[in-house]
Amino acid sequence: MITKSIQENQLVLDRTEPFSQGNHVWLQKLDIAKIAQKYSTPLYITNQTRLLENFRKFANLLDGENNVYLPVKTSPCLATYKVLAEQGCGADCASLREVQLAHLAGIPTARLSYYSPAPDLDLAVSLLQGGGSVIIDSASKLAALEEIIGQTPFSGKLFLRVNSPLYNSYLSKADYQKHTSHGALTSQFGFPSEEVISLLSSTKLPFSGLHSHVGTQMDNVEIFQESLDALHELCEVIHAITDHKIDVLNLGGGLGIAACKEDSFPSIAELSNALKPKFKSEFTYKMEPGNALFGNATALLTKVITRKSTRGKGWAIVDVGSNQLMKVTLAGFSQEVLLADGTSLPREGADSIAGPLCFAGDVILPETNLTGVEEGDLLLLPNVGAYCRAISNRFNGQAEPGTLMVEEDREIGLVYTSEDSHWEPVIQSYRPQRLNATDEPLEMLSEQQVDKLRSFYLHKQCADDTYSFHDFTKVSSEGYEMTVKVDSPVSFISAPLVTRIISDATVAAVVDSLGHDEKEMSVWGSRFNVSLNSILRSNRPHLLRIYLTPRLNLPQSKKREFIAYWQFGEGDSHGNILVVV
Numbered sequence: 001m002i003t004k005s006i007q008e009n010q011l012v013l014d015r016t017e018p019f020s021q022g023n024h025v026w027l028q029k030l031d032i033a034k035i036a037q038k039y040s041t042p043l044y045i046t047n048q049t050r051l052l053e054n055f056r057k058f059a060n061l062l063d064g065e066n067n068v069y070l071p072v073k074t075s076p077c078l079a080t081y082k083v084l085a086e087q088g089c090g091a092d093c094a095s096l097r098e099v100q101l102a103h104l105a106g107i108p109t110a111r112l113s114y115y116s117p118a119p120d121l122d123l124a125v126s127l128l129q130g131g132g133s134v135i136i137d138s139a140s141k142l143a144a145l146e147e148i149i150g151q152t153p154f155s156g157k158l159f160l161r162v163n164s165p166l167y168n169s170y171l172s173k174a175d176y177q178k179h180t181s182h183g184a185l186t187s188q189f190g191f192p193s194e195e196v197i198s199l200l201s202s203t204k205l206p207f208s209g210l211h212s213h214v215g216t217q218m219d220n221v222e223i224f225q226e227s228l229d230a231l232h233e234l235c236e237v238i239h240a241i242t243d244h245k246i247d248v249l250n251l252g253g254g255l256g257i258a259a260c261k262e263d264s265f266p267s268i269a270e271l272s273n274a275l276k277p278k279f280k281s282e283f284t285y286k287m288e289p290g291n292a293l294f295g296n297a298t299a300l301l302t303k304v305i306t307r308k309s310t311r312g313k314g315w316a317i318v319d320v321g322s323n324q325l326m327k328v329t330l331a332g333f334s335q336e337v338l339l340a341d342g343t344s345l346p347r348e349g350a351d352s353i354a355g356p357l358c359f360a361g362d363v364i365l366p367e368t369n370l371t372g373v374e375e376g377d378l379l380l381l382p383n384v385g386a387y388c389r390a391i392s393n394r395f396n397g398q399a400e401p402g403t404l405m406v407e408e409d410r411e412i413g414l415v416y417t418s419e420d421s422h423w424e425p426v427i428q429s430y431r432p433q434r435l436n437a438t439d440e441p442l443e444m445l446s447e448q449q450v451d452k453l454r455s456f457y458l459h460k461q462c463a464d465d466t467y468s469f470h471d472f473t474k475v476s477s478e479g480y481e482m483t484v485k486v487d488s489p490v491s492f493i494s495a496p497l498v499t500r501i502i503s504d505a506t507v508a509a510v511v512d513s514l515g516h517d518e519k520e521m522s523v524w525g526s527r528f529n530v531s532l533n534s535i536l537r538s539n540r541p542h543l544l545r546i547y548l549t550p551r552l553n554l555p556q557s558k559k560r561e562f563i564a565y566w567q568f569g570e571g572d573s574h575g576n577i578l579v580v581v
């Protein structure tokens with residue numbers, strides 16, 4: 001659990017005037033003006049206490065933390081995964097990258113479940129051999145897996161994702177359901193339940209689990225009960241007719257959350273009351289809640305940039321839109337918008353709130369009344385913890401917002417910095433070609449000319465740079481802190497010197513973390529991110545912190561990979577190194 005503040009003396013939770021409404025209790029404590037001033041907008045704000053409350057309710061429903069699998073797809077933020085990983089949760093992953101993110105958060109392979117409708121079978125085999133779970137839902141991929149894995153034993157568990165003929169999936173109808181009815185009769189997900197016996201009878205691979213995911217934003221508990229009944233019935237037949245011994249039932253995710261006051265969704269407690277009496281002692285039950293785990297633990301802070309009126313229709317243009325809220329603007333999920341005093345903006349009226357993007361559909365609240373709303377006003381969008389950042393994009397050059405983590409009564413700190421546009425893929429992935437070179441060189445510079453142009457420091461003086469580590473301390477299982485003393489002929493610590501210092505400190509941390517007293521193996525830094533956002537003065541001591549991630553397991557690779565995050569002082573100069581051992 002994150003308990004230590006990254007930067008001390010933060011007072012964003014000392015709001016004095018209460019919200020005018022009783023809902024969104026945790027948001028009432030936020031001093032959003034101070035937060036906006038300190039961190040700028042747009043900004044996600046995640047409440048760790050609320051996240052843990054949701055988690056514990058699911059852990060209670062499933063009789064154990066290990067039975068709650070966070071869907072990595074729902075809310076990509078390593079700090080939040082880590083909070084849950086420390087509680088013992090598992091993770092539902094859909095790709096190698098999601099597996100790596102789960103590993104980075106400290107979730108071991110044995111607590112991973114891999115499902116993709118287009119699976120990477122090498123990854124599946126590697127996870128099965130590492131003790132993880134793999135969910136299969138097509139006959140062709142089962143046959144291919146059987147061929148690859150052959151007689152090789154594995155300690156993981158194989159699941160079959162079942163599509164049972166369920167009816168009455170949603171009580172109320174909404175547009176977005178065409179995107180979220182995963183369990184529909186003819187959906188691309190799952191294996192038809194009526195064909196399961198013939199499939200399981202024909203495979204040599206041992207299945208020990210069944211999986212079902214009825215859909216997303218489900219508004220009733222009956223659908224989960226029906227799904228559970230269907231799995232129980234199927235198990236009876238499987239056990240009677242085949243040699244497979246099913247002892248784990250994964251009920252997927254699907255419990256919806258209210259996006260606005262008008263919505264009505266069952267609570268986690270109601271789901272628990274509906275399911276627990278049906279649980280049987282011979283099974284372990286698992287779930288992968290996305291919306292219900294993450295959704296209401298995060299809000300998005302935004303600012304009105306422009307107020308205008310087009311032929312009588314009032315508009316407020318805010319600084320975030322479809323780049324983060326695609327599910328609202330394009331998929332038709334509703335979104336509540338709160339004013340700074342907690343009043344919920346009406347969902348009727350001639351005015352609208354739009355995002356900053358150059359397309360007409362970038363509308364967050366299509367009908368409202370904006371009387372009194374002015375440029376510069378701050379607005380809060382609650383319940384955005386699921387599938388917002390996850391499906392974000394950089395349309396119109398919009399950078400990803402950061403995430404501020406808070407607890408019930410205090411600020412923890414920024415756990416996700418807002419995206420630095422220098423690191424965006426379009427810049428990172430560019431491979432410069434000699435696009436502008438002419439056939440004939442324009443000019444050849446003599447060595448003497450070049451000598452006059454070069455940096456004297458870089459090619460000569462920097463040889464005199466020296467640095468030393470003091471009080472090199474292991475502060476946690478993954479963290480090291482030290483004081484670095486630097487002597488340099490110039491008054492600042494140059495980029496190459498920073499690279500030497502952080503590389504050397506990382507090597508020492510990695511070697512120590514692997515339990516060695518001496519550096520007797522090669523440690524290779526294969527990728528470097530170095531952000532020097534303020535001048536680091538030389539000839540004075542600096543605090544350097546290094547955090548090592550758990551080992552990254554790559555399928556088919558015996559190499560060990562770590563990511564070493566580093567920061568000088570309070571973090572203005574920071575970055576990370578991909579380390580291969």
Ligand SMILES: Cc1ncc(COP(=O)(O)O)c(C=O)c1O
Pocket residue numbers: 071074092115182213215216217252253254255288289290291292386
């Ligand atoms: C297999 C699987 N499990 C879990 C989830 C999480 O669902 P939800 O966010 O509705 O709880 C999803 C979402 O699509 C899913 O596809």
